[in-house]
Amino acid sequence: MVLPNGFVVVRERARPLAPDERREAILDAVLPLLRDRGRDVTSRELAEAAGVAEGTIFRAFGDKDTLLEAGLIRLLAPEGFREELRRIPHDLPLEDKVTCVIEALRTRFGEVFRIMAVFGVDGPPPVRDAGGGEWISILHELFASDADRLAVPLETLAWYLRLVAFGGSIEPFNHFRPFDSAELATVVVHGVAVTGAPVPPPPTRPARSAAAARPSHAA
DSSP: OOOOTTTOOOOOOOOOOOOOHHHHHHHHHHHHHHHHHGGGOOHHHHHHHHHHHHHHHHHHHHHHHHHHHHHHHHTOOSSHHHHHHHTTTTOOOOOHHHHHHHHHHHHHHHHHHHHHHHHHOOOOOOOOOTTTTTTHHHHHHHGGGGGGGGGSSSHHHHHHHHHHHHHHHHHGGGSOOOOOOOHHHHHHHOSSSSTTTOOOOOOOOOOOOHHHHSSOOOO
């Protein structure tokens, strides 16, 4: 293309990113690397993944450890888990909804366990799973049409499902007898007792005599 005489091309320089935007852009670029390598990743590899110089990494985060901690928190963030719950169709039968929730929880726990192992994290993760109270609010909407079938409050059901999914996500617990999410859902929804079977009374302890109940002062 031939420009007319006297035509001046003005090239506008790209607006430099604000510090927060720079950090977020770097994190977006290096998350896949952090997910695979954890703390074993080098500063050079991080810079190459982000397409910046190593000095830019350090100016944005101060040091490598700060970037790693920010990446760990981002990887453990519960937004993806919440979105998975929101995608469960509300017109499914109760048993299928419970299966989907358990499967989403098991996937979430599996990812958290894997990330913690890659980063060498001992103890609880730096963010609380599974999204605080918001995930329970999502379940309230999901199970709204099943309220008349629930024998416990929805919050109780949510923590039952979380507990069952947590146990089902720990590999040694499933080594000799694997459980899939549908089977676990059946246990939660229907229990293990035959319908109509009598419920045995709680065991009673033999009453202690008043003399036996008094503490002895003998040497």
